[in-house]
Amino acid sequence: MESNSDFDNKSTIEQSTKEIIRTFAGKTAFKWDNYESSPNLEICNLGLTVKKCLSTDTADIARSTSGYTEGIHIFKVNWPKKKRGEVAIIGVSTDQVPVCRSQIVQIFDSNEVLLGWDIVNNQSFFNGNLIKNYPKDRNPNYAVPENFYMILDLDKGILAFRTDDEEFGFCYCELNSIFAEQGIKLYPVINLTSAGSEVTVVEIHNSSHDxxxxxxxxxxxxxxxxxxxxxxxxxxxxxxxxxxxxxxxxxxxxxxxxxxxxxxxxxxxxxxxxxxxxxxxxxxxxxxxxxxxxxxxxxxxxxxxxxxxxxxxxxxxxxxxxxxxxxxxxxxxxxxxxxxxxxxQDVKSEIxxxxxxxxxxxxxxxxxxxxxIRKRIHGILENYCDTIAYPPTVCLISVMTLGNVLYSDNRQAWIVPEKLLEILVELTIKAIKEGHAKFSTMYVFPREALETLLAILDCAENCHFLLKRNLIGILNDALIQLSNDNVCLELAQQCLNKLFTLIVMTHEGKDQQYRKIVKVNGLVDVLKKLDERDFNYLSMTSKICLYKIQKFTIGKIKGECILENLSRRFLKEYINIDNKSYLLNQYDKCYCPVCHSIRNEAEGVSHGIPPRYHSLPIGWFRFALKIPSQAKSERASETWHRAFHGTRVDRVYTILRQEELLLPGEMTADGHRIKELPGHYNNDNKPEGFNTKRIFVSPSLRYANYYSPGKQWNGCTVKAAFQVLIKPNCYNIGPETIGVKKQIDLMYSNYDLEWFTENRSSVVLHSLLIKIEKNEK
Incomplete structure (x- = not known):
């Protein structure tokens, strides 16, 4: 029951918000957008208001559709005091910051750029790190008024805040030299952590020169x-x-x-x-x-x-x-x-x-x-790799294209002519050193060179040749010289991983040549530094590379698995399912860096007809599930594709009892109705002809991970996902919908990350995946 004063305050808040919306809606290009926001947030009031309706263990970001490199931009903010939660941050970021984080304490990784003001705790943050108390010289319990302004002056490089009556001073300076003059856009962002949080923001002044x-x-x-x-x-x-x-x-x-x-x-x-x-x-x-x-x-x-x-x-x-x-x-x-x-000939070559x-x-x-592949165009491209019959530029672009086109199974037998491998090595060295390499009429950039190498290294014969051309040393140089480019760093690491897998498989630590290569280049020290980075996938791949180096230099891996025991204990204590009813324990498998390295497996495999590549769930523990008899009769494990479905830990038991994924609107066995995620299309908010009643999965576990908010348990963060089998030709492919502009998973385009179907019988649960990470102190 509300008191009269509470009711009056609520009316005043709603009136204030409505006044802002009525004044500015339709008069400003600034908006929050579903594609720029966490799926846990709801955008309403013509794109001006952000709400967090559900309680999650995530810090959720809404990002504006507008980014700026110049001019003065003033934003009017209405943030009701009772709708702020424990952390309420407003500020700006680059477009590289993901919109959903699994931990509230460490909101942003150190290699991502976000600066903002927490109006609840009166502190300014840069990349999740406390910079200073703001506003200065205020009582720690100072309550920021419900209406205030954010001023982003990129001509002077200033981010500041004020109310109608008082200035709060500069929150950040020198943004012009750090970002604007480098052509890096800054986007207004909101960070919400608590259910019931709500804020309305409008741009009331824009003096951009463009x-x-x-x-x-x-x-x-x-x-x-x-x-x-x-x-x-x-x-x-x-x-x-x-x-x-x-x-x-x-x-x-x-x-x-x-x-x-x-x-x-x-x-x-x-x-x-x-x-x-x-x-x-x-x-x-x-x-x-x-x-x-x-x-x-x-x-x-x-x-x-x-x-x-x-x-x-x-x-x-x-x-x-x-x-x-x-x-x-x-x-x-x-x-x-x-x-x-x-x-x-030069015209023919250009064509x-x-x-x-x-x-x-x-x-x-x-x-x-x-x-x-169906039209067999890859066969024509293989002919264009003939360095005697065709110019080098034609041969090189053909190799680069085949690297994209061929399925991973086909690449294992794809022997690239040595002359082209020599050219690729030279171009890679130059691109790493100078940022690009000119080759006739082509420009080759580090990422393109490393992507091509990664595809070529599926073939053992190519690996052996490139090892003799000091590819390990070249990749080590890439790790050092491209240290600010996470994409290139990860590509270089994956190339090293493939080389190390081959070395372990063929030499088992008996060849002194490879021990010398690793020591001469100081690669171990470089990988150890990358292992210390906050970017999870760089750290994970570094660990695997280091373990494989141990295996072929000293003959064994120094490390122990803790994930399996933790996962089994969590399943027993928290989820409490009947093993005999759902699980096939003989097929359980741990994919922690130690166990994965001991098995010396590749990073991914292909399944289905036609083949579809999927990454292995490295960093997760897999509990194998019993497959329905109908799926067994169709040989689904061999002929269907594999994908992932992220979910909340507290929904695992319900999904297992149901024995399948349900469509939005359907009822679970315990009486819960499946709903569309907040901020996603639903019956009341969707494009004409769009059907929201679909099951969504992804070939990328990294992407599915965004839909698995962490659960706190015994000082750890626990995440859950399902690996599923999905019937070929029974699903459509669409782009990511979480608003991350950078490539989420190197193995997939952002336009291929959502697979969806209206037929739930074409999706079968294959295994339960659990990831457990100890919280940092």
């Missing part, structure tokens, strides 16, 4: 040109060729201008696909191919192919639209025409590089990769 009006103006101008270009391409206007080529060149230049502005890049891609689903572009490419024996036809074909090549980078929208319009058939036709074509480069980008989308 305001949204200018962006919108440029968008409108290019939209008109895109329509004009489409019209001319459809009509094959021979008298307008120069205009067509000029407009294509403008779009090529635009690609580099907007690629770092995610909103603009996505907007242009939507514009270019929405008009006619790239039909005109594909038709003009086909027409140009028929005219390719003419110099004008060659010019047009190269220009339109390059446009496709550039705009298929880093997204799935444009590639899927192109493939839907039979783009792959045109690429095959191009390959078939090339041998018969009497044109200069091939653009076409194969386009394939390279297309193949990063799983459903397109399957189609490339």
């Amino acid at each position: 305001p949204s009006k200018r962006r919108i103006g440029m968008l409108l101008e290019m939209s008109v040109k895109w329509r004009m270009l489409n019209s001319m391409m459809i009509h094959k206007s021979s008298d307008k060729v120069n205009v067509i080529l000029q407009i294509i060149q403008e779009f090529l230049e635009l690609n580099f201008m907007v690629r770092d502005d995610l909103w603009m890049y996505k907007t242009y891609l939507k514009m270019m696909t929405k008009l006619d689903d790239t039909r005109a572009l594909n038709l003009f490419q086909i027409f140009s191919l028929t005219q390719i024996r003419d110099s004008v036809g060659v010019q047009c074909f190269i220009a339109v192919s390059r446009l496709m090549y550039y705009y298929t980078w880093g997204n799935a929208l444009f590639p899927i639209a192109l493939v839907n319009q039979k783009c792959l058939d045109t690429i095959i036709d191009t390959f078939q025409i090339m041998p018969k074509l009497s044109i200069a 091939l590089v653009n076409s194969i480069g386009l394939l390279h980008n297309l193949s990063k989308v799983t459903i397109i990769k399957d189609e490339i």
Whole structure:
């Protein structure tokens, strides 16, 4: 029962919030967005209000759709005192900070950039570390008013806060030199930890030198040109060729201008696909191919192919639209025409590089990769690896593309010509040292070089050759010189892991050559430093590399497994399930770094028809579950794909009793109705035609991990997930929906991270996964 004063306060709070929304809604481009926020948060009131409805063990972030590198930005904040919880942070971050954290105490990793003000405890934080008490000289119990302002002045590099009546002083300085002048955008963020937390934020002033009006103006101008270009391409206007080529060149230049502005890049891609689903572009490419024996036809074909090549980078929208319009058939036709074509070799080489480069980008989308394999295009690419018949650039881009296209099982027999391996080694060394390596008309960056090496190293023969070319030393240099790039660091570690797996398998510590390599390069010390990093996956892979080095240098691993006993104890004490009813203990398996290294296994395997790669659940303990008889009769363990489903620890028993995953809206055996996650689409908030009644899983355990909030138990954080079998051709593939812009899992594009189906019988529980980590003091 509420007191009268409580009721009056609540009315005042609601009135204040409504006043802000009524005043500013529709007048500002600033919004919180479901795609930029933790799935545990709800965005409402036209994108201006953030709520946390459920109690979780996570710190949940909402990030704005707008990021800034310049100008003065003032935000009006309404944060009711009774809706703040234990920690309530407002501030700014880069787009690299994940929107959901499993531990409240350590909110952000040290290698991610977030700075903010905790208005409950009156403290300022940088990357989760306390910087100072703020506002200065205030009583520790000072209560920040419900209405205040955040001022982000990137011309002077200042983040400050104030109310209508008083200034609080600078919270942070020098943001311009650290971020803005480096072109790094800062995004307003909110961090909520407690159920019932709620805040409304609006931008009331924006003095950017590059305001949204200018962006919108440029968008409108290019939209008109895109329509004009489409019209001319459809009509094959021979008298307008120069205009067509000029407009294509403008779009090529635009690609580099907007690629770092995610909103603009996505907007242009939507514009270019929405008009006619790239039909005109594909038709003009086909027409140009028929005219390719003419110099004008060659010019047009190269220009339109390059446009496709550039705009298929880093997204799935444009590639899927192109493939839907039979783009792959045109690429095959191009390959078939090339041998018969009497044109200069450098022109022929340029055509091939653009076409194969386009394939390279297309193949990063799983459903397109399957189609490339089905059409046997990989066989043509293997022919283009012939260093005698084709120029080195064509051979190199073919190898890089095959690294994407081939399934991991096929890569085991993929022997790359030694000449190409030599070229790749030289380019990798240069790219690591200088940031990129120019090779004829191509630029190779460290990440691309390391991704290609990672694919090549699935073949033992390639490994042996590269070991003789000091690849371990080169990768060690990468760990040292690329220390600020977590993606490249992890790729280099995974390359080392594959090499060490081979060494252990073939030598078992008997070969002095490899002991010398490790000692000369000081690799052990480098890996030990990486093991100390806060980034979990770098630390995990470093441990595995160090254990494997021990195995082939001293013949044994010095370490002990603690995960298995903890997991069995937790299952017995907390979940308390009947082993005989659900578990097949003889197939249980520990994937802690020690046990995984002792078995000397790879980091992932492929299952199903067609094969789908999935990473092993390293760092987790696997409890094998009994498979239903129907799934056994279909040989699901051999023929179905494998994926993961993150869940709350307290829902494990219910799911096991149910013996399957349920669709939203269905009732569990204990009377609980399955609901869509807060902040996700539901019946009242969804795009037209979108069905929310689906089961969602992921090929990436890293991604599923975001949906598994930690449970505190005996000084540890415990997480739970299920590994499932999912029937091929019975599910669709979609992008991540948690708002993390950086790549979540190196093995998968962010556009392939959600697999969903409306048929629950096509998803079978395979095993229960438990991860237990001791809390830091």
